[in-house]
Amino acid sequence: MNKEFDDNGSAEFEKLLQGVKxxxxxxLHFRPPVKSRRDVVENSTRQQAEVVFSDIYQPLLPSDAPMRWNRDDIDPMEVKRLRRGDYVPEYLLDLHGMRQAEAKREIAALIQACIRQNSPCCCIMHGHGTGILKQQLPIWLAQHPDVKAFHKATKEWGGDAALLVLVEVAEQEHRR
Incomplete structure (x- = not known):
């Protein structure tokens, strides 16, 4: 009886499966995916931005004069050179429409790019808007260890709505 049932069932099953591929x-690989070098660098830049910039820190900044600042170990003449336009920014960052967290990440990435490309000057455009980024940007820049100085940009680079930033870049050895 079992033999009849098995033969009968398997024949019907074979009929049902005709033409099925x-x-x-x-x-399936259950190991975590290998990250590219670019992803690792971007992730470390984001993490650095989170650590470096604090909203609590308040540096001594001018309230009545144009926005300017220099580290204690930097000659004040560097700020004057920024104001006069002796430094030409190679990188421009436009923060229009960004939230504070996005702006922090972008500023940190810009400073890292300046260091990597050996570019001592950059321009950050914060815009007029509600003034939140205009107010916070100098505070964040004063906290970064690689920022030597900054000054309100000339009209050519954005005027009151931008800052020229002087970044400390390493001296490159002469290559043959």
Whole structure:
């Protein structure tokens, strides 16, 4: 009786499966995916931005004069050179429409790019708007260890709505 049932069932099963193609077996890998070098660098830059900039720190900044600042170990003449336009920014960062967290990440990435590309000057455009970024940007820049000085930009680079930033870049050895 079992033999009849088995033969009968398998024949019907074969009829049902006529014309069906078997699926290819996928191999599953349960290891975490390997991250590219670019992803690792971007992630470390984001983490650095989170650590470096604090909203609590309040540096001594001018309230009545144009926005300017220099580190204690930097000659005040560097700020004057920024104001006069002796430094030409190679990088421009436009913060229009960004939130504070996004702006922090972008500023940190800009400073890292300046250091990597050996570019001592950059321009950050914060815009007029509600003034939140205009107010916070100097506070964040004063906290970064690689920022030597900054000054309100000339009209050519954005005027009151931008800052020229002087970044400390390492002296490159002469290559042959």
């Amino acid at each position: 078997p699926l290819a077996q996928d191999t």
